[in-house]
Amino acid sequence: MSTESTFRNEPLLEFRRESVRAQALRALDELREKLPLRIAGSGEGELISTNPANPAELIAITSDSSRDTADAAVERATAAFVGWSALEAQERAAVLQRAAGLMRERRQELAALAVLEAGKPWAEADGDVCEAIDFLEYYAAGVIALEQGRPLVQLPGERNTLRYFPRGVAAVIAPWNFPLAIPTGMVAAALGTGNTVVFKPAEQTPACGHAVVEALHSAGVPADALALLTGRDEPAKALVAHPKVHMIAFTGSVAAGLSILRTAAEQAPGQHHIKRVIAEMGGKNCVIVDADADLDDAVPAIIKSAFGFAGQKCSAASRVLVHRDIADALNERLAGAIETLRVGPAEDFASDLSAVIDEEATARIGSFLAGAEHEPRATAAVPGDDGHYVVPTLFVDLPGDSRIINEEVFGPVLSSERVESVEAALALIESGTYGLTGGLFSRSPSTIDMVSRRGVVGNLYVNREITGAMVGRQPFGGGRLSGTGPKAGGPDYLLQFVEARSVSENTVRHGLVI
Amino acid sequence: MSIDGFETEVHAWGRRLAERLPHGARNPAALAERRMMRVMIGDPRLRAALFRFVDVRPACRDRGELVRHLHEYLEEASAGANGSGTARRLSGLIGRRPFELPTASAAALGVASMSRRFIAGEDAAAAATELTSLWQRGRCVTLDLLGEATLTEAEGDVYAMRCADTLNVLARVSAAWQPQPLLEHDGLGRLPRANLSVKVSALTPHLRANAPVRALEAARERLLMLLRLARDSGAHLHIDMESLDTRQSITELVLELLGTPEFEHGPSAGIVLQGYLTDSEEELERLLGWLRERPRSAPFTIRLVKGAYWDHEVVMAAQNGWESPVFTDRRSCDRHYEHLARRLLDARAEGLKLRPAIASHNLRSLAHALAYSDRLGLEPEAIELQVLRGLGDDTAAAITATGRRVRVYCPVGDLVAGMAYLVRRLLENTSNDSFLAAQTTGAVLDLLLEKP
Numbered sequence: 028m029s030t031e032s033t034f035r036n037e038p039l040l041e042f043r044r045e046s047v048r049a050q051a052l053r054a055l056d057e058l059r060e061k062l063p064l065r066i067a068g069s070g071e072g073e074l075i076s077t078n079p080a081n082p083a084e085l086i087a088i089t090s091d092s093s094r095d096t097a098d099a100a101v102e103r104a105t106a107a108f109v110g111w112s113a114l115e116a117q118e119r120a121a122v123l124q125r126a127a128g129l130m131r132e133r134r135q136e137l138a139a140l141a142v143l144e145a146g147k148p149w150a151e152a153d154g155d156v157c158e159a160i161d162f163l164e165y166y167a168a169g170v171i172a173l174e175q176g177r178p179l180v181q182l183p184g185e186r187n188t189l190r191y192f193p194r195g196v197a198a199v200i201a202p203w204n205f206p207l208a209i210p211t212g213m214v215a216a217a218l219g220t221g222n223t224v225v226f227k228p229a230e231q232t233p234a235c236g237h238a239v240v241e242a243l244h245s246a247g248v249p250a251d252a253l254a255l256l257t258g259r260d261e262p263a264k265a266l267v268a269h270p271k272v273h274m275i276a277f278t279g280s281v282a283a284g285l286s287i288l289r290t291a292a293e294q295a296p297g298q299h300h301i302k303r304v305i306a307e308m309g310g311k312n313c314v315i316v317d318a319d320a321d322l323d324d325a326v327p328a329i330i331k332s333a334f335g336f337a338g339q340k341c342s343a344a345s346r347v348l349v350h351r352d353i354a355d356a357l358n359e360r361l362a363g364a365i366e367t368l369r370v371g372p373a374e375d376f377a378s379d380l381s382a383v384i385d386e387e388a389t390a391r392i393g394s395f396l397a398g399a400e401h402e403p404r405a406t407a408a409v410p411g412d413d414g415h416y417v418v419p420t421l422f423v424d425l426p427g428d429s430r431i432i433n434e435e436v437f438g439p440v441l442s443s444e445r446v447e448s449v450e451a452a453l454a455l456i457e458s459g460t461y462g463l464t465g466g467l468f469s470r471s472p473s474t475i476d477m478v479s480r481r482g483v484v485g486n487l488y489v490n491r492e493i494t495g496a497m498v499g500r501q502p503f504g505g506g507r508l509s510g511t512g513p514k515a516g517g518p519d520y521l522l523q524f525v526e527a528r529s530v531s532e533n534t535v536r537h538g539l540v541i
Numbered sequence: 542m543s544i545d546g547f548e549t550e551v552h553a554w555g556r557r558l559a560e561r562l563p564h565g566a567r568n569p570a571a572l573a574e575r576r577m578m579r580v581m582i583g584d585p586r587l588r589a590a591l592f593r594f595v596d597v598r599p600a601c602r603d604r605g606e607l608v609r610h611l612h613e614y615l616e617e618a619s620a621g622a623n624g625s626g627t628a629r630r631l632s633g634l635i636g637r638r639p640f641e642l643p644t645a646s647a648a649a650l651g652v653a654s655m656s657r658r659f660i661a662g663e664d665a666a667a668a669a670t671e672l673t674s675l676w677q678r679g680r681c682v683t684l685d686l687l688g689e690a691t692l693t694e695a696e697g698d699v700y701a702m703r704c705a706d707t708l709n710v711l712a713r714v715s716a717a718w719q720p721q722p723l724l725e726h727d728g729l730g731r732l733p734r735a736n737l738s739v740k741v742s743a744l745t746p747h748l749r750a751n752a753p754v755r756a757l758e759a760a761r762e763r764l765l766m767l768l769r770l771a772r773d774s775g776a777h778l779h780i781d782m783e784s785l786d787t788r789q790s791i792t793e794l795v796l797e798l799l800g801t802p803e804f805e806h807g808p809s810a811g812i813v814l815q816g817y818l819t820d821s822e823e824e825l826e827r828l829l830g831w832l833r834e835r836p837r838s839a840p841f842t843i844r845l846v847k848g849a850y851w852d853h854e855v856v857m858a859a860q861n862g863w864e865s866p867v868f869t870d871r872r873s874c875d876r877h878y879e880h881l882a883r884r885l886l887d888a889r890a891e892g893l894k895l896r897p898a899i900a901s902h903n904l905r906s907l908a909h910a911l912a913y914s915d916r917l918g919l920e921p922e923a924i925e926l927q928v929l930r931g932l933g934d935d936t937a938a939a940i941t942a943t944g945r946r947v948r949v950y951c952p953v954g955d956l957v958a959g960m961a962y963l964v965r966r967l968l969e970n971t972s973n974d975s976f977l978a979a980q981t982t983g984a985v986l987d988l989l990l991e992k993p
Contacts, residue, residue, distance in 0.1 A: 363693020
């Protein structure tokens with residue numbers, strides 16, 4: 028049976044039930060008792076993570092790895108490759124499934140960790156845990172399916188096979204915004220297909236990264252086949268340049284992604300292969316609202332897409348392109364809806380959005396806001412404490428060359444522009460550089476069909492929010508400057524992590540087909 | 542008395558109601574509509590196309606847009622080997638120029654006339670004649686203000702003001718009505734003539750499934766204002782129930798406010814219990830517990846409904862991987878509804894200041910409640926039956942003819958606001974599980990009255 032007919036997403040916690048919320052809050056209290064977490068590392072310097080909503084609260088203390096630590100990890104992973112890649116696909120898949128089980132047992136605790144370390148509101152933190160479990164289960168099934176190879180044309184006298192083999196050592200460089208799901212997905216895909224992994228989590232979320240590694244080690248991945256490399260930029264750069272790294276799976280900014288692609292293209296001394304780079308980068312995601320849209324649906328969906336997790340998702344909506352006939356009505360309701368947003372600590376179930384990840388982020392988003400060509404149309408109130416809060420903001424009718432319209436803000440900032448038609452909106456999107464997610468609100472089948480064909484995005488969402496891709500249901504990833512295009516959580520993703528080998532055997536002996 | 546004996550009484554009540562259903566066949570419009578319903582029940586793809594058209598109708602700026610959308614929906618419905626033949630014929634007709642505008646106009650008119658059947662008018666003042674006429678014919682009403690979703694504070698204010706205006710208009714209009722003892726008194730005292738159903742989700746944009754506390758704070762002031770107004774004008778305020786996501790917010794808010802000394806003696810108020818929720822019995826026990834602990838002198842109404850968000854609840858649960866919170870089997874659902882109806886009537890018989898209202902279009906459910914009420918020896922006014930305007934008109938006539946109290950739930954609002962409501966009602970009316978659909982297609986009375 029195909030993965031698609033058997034796989035089901037991990038059920039989300041039903042937070043609308045009081046008892047489920049109470050259980051989550053208990054898990055948070057228990058985690059707090061253990062803080063700060065101390066994560067062993069072989070680096071020299073110290074690296075700490077803090078609660079974005081309360082920077083005085085220390086979450087984890089670990090080490091800042093150096094180039095030497097990175098090199099050593101690659102050497103160990105190279106040695107471990109022999110044994111790990113020799114395992115049957117079934118065995119590796121079983122390890123992934125065991126890790127899924129271990130994460131399932133710690134659901135509340137892991138979600139609480141994402142709440143505190145990444146500032147993810149509960150529902151989204153839980154979604155992060157579920158997605159991590161989904162990746163493990165989905166890729167486990169995919170690994171077994173991939174082991175069968177692909178059918179080929181067979182003629183008398185020859186036996187043709189196509190099978191897939193791991194590449195070698197994979198460097199996984201992960202972001203902080205999905206601190207559990209994204210690294211789990213990249214690591215699981217690499218390990219499941221038989222590669223060994225050196226994993227560098229984002230400097231802001233080392234404890235989440237450690238939790239992923241801990242689950243996989245406990246599930247049976249040998250220590251050297253999966254190394255955790257906490258730290259800042261230096262170890263990541265060392266990994267990318269290392270001659271014994273065969274592939275790099277990266278999710279993060281466009282600048283970092285392009286730099287990785289450049290470095291990876293250089294042949295280092297002692298390097299005998301071309302490095303494969305999987306890069307998932309940013310977006311400048313637009314939502315088109317046609318004149319026949321139902322604003323009762325469009326407004327909440329746009330708000331959720333733009334301001335969920337304070338807009339810190341690569342899939343987040345940042346630009347609304349609305350048909351001029353309903354632009355005033357939409358803007359009015361968007362503005363009013365933004366004013367009702369409640370900003371507060373992620374751990375408070377009543378918060379719609381929380382603090383952004385760190386001080387650098389508040390400064391970066393602040394510079395966008397300060398440079399705006401005119402006053403915002405609407406804002407929401409933020410707490411006056413030390414949390415890294417950014418005011419959720421709506422701009423209407425900014426000039427076409429505005430930075431806010433053209434660059435990725437990665438924060439709770441939305442702009443709305445009026446367009447003559449859906450075609451005009453598509454032209455604006457095409458003139459940009461990104462192609463990750465996009466949204467369309469329309470009740471016309473022909474318009475939906477046209478945008479499905481012409482939209483340049485990797486993930487188009489029709490009459491719904493444009494975030495929250497589910498493993499197996501909405502394979503995720505974009506093209507253009509948004510990434511190299513593999514679809515995480517989709518049927519083709521694992522192919523990025525393997526090399527195909529075709530074997531053709533002559534089965535004719537002495538003139539007989541045997 | 543034996544169980545079988547009770548079933549005999551249920552069937553007797555069912556027949557009594559069925560015999561008093563008006564003969565719709567004499568009315569050509571009703572005949573045409575019944576024929577159309579039969580077509581839609583048998584042709585799901587055509588049904589989907591027409592629903593989508595009804596849904597988009599208010600967003601179409603001109604007749605050109607109307608034609609385009611209708612054409613596209615019909616084309617989609619007729620595509621493929623199992624496409625709808627009727628949709629194909631209609632789509633071909635619209636594709637021809639001379640027919641375009643007349644068809645669009647007819648379709649738009651059709652939608653408007655359908656919506657008038659379900660929606661009593663643009664607002665309370667416009668619906669006044671209809672409300673008075675219902676009263677004269679022996680039926681009381683509750684008004685429901687349709688509107689777009691409340692997404693902003695301003696929209697919450699507008700809805701609250703509309704509610705306040707409606708209470709005032711209802712007080713004025715109903716003051717001139719002739720006395721109707723059955724509709725105005727029961728053993729617990731006076732029943733207000735003015736009766737308004739409100740939605741908490743329309744009062745505030747702060748309903749959050751994961752944080753009921755948000756709505757408790759945000760809707761309090763507006764609901765307080767309406768409760769005071771209802772108390773001072775002697776009206777009944779009923780708080781509707783919506784999707785499960787909002788149940789905790791709504792229930793806590795209502796019980797908290799009604800529990801304050803300020804509202805000890807009024808207004809007459811009520812809440813809704815949705816029988817399709819598998820945990821609705823616990824919810825009922827909670828409400829009854831509250832009633833026992835906090836004896837208000839003003840009676841409390843519990844309206845028992847099956848529930849109108851069935852698809853939403855099932856889809857949400859499936860997409861999130863949750864156990865369905867609603868019964869997925871019609872018979873279990875009907876059985877549970879009857880169980881809850883008995884619990885409600887028991888509680889009334891026990892002496893609680895509770896007014897049970899049985900809202901249903903299912904003849905069996907109504908007959909069951911009436912028979913049980915009789916069996917408990919409750920006076921005829923102790924039980925109230927409720928139906929929706931447009932869907933339950935015949936049922937209401939039959940109930941009135943048996944000398945029992947029936948309240949007609951009357952939505953008012955403009956065309957835009959009415960569409961979502963209309964689509965929901967039409968879907969309900971033509972779904973395979975619908976009691977009314979079974980009635981329309983001519984099922985035998987004994988089958989309709991069968992014990993679930």
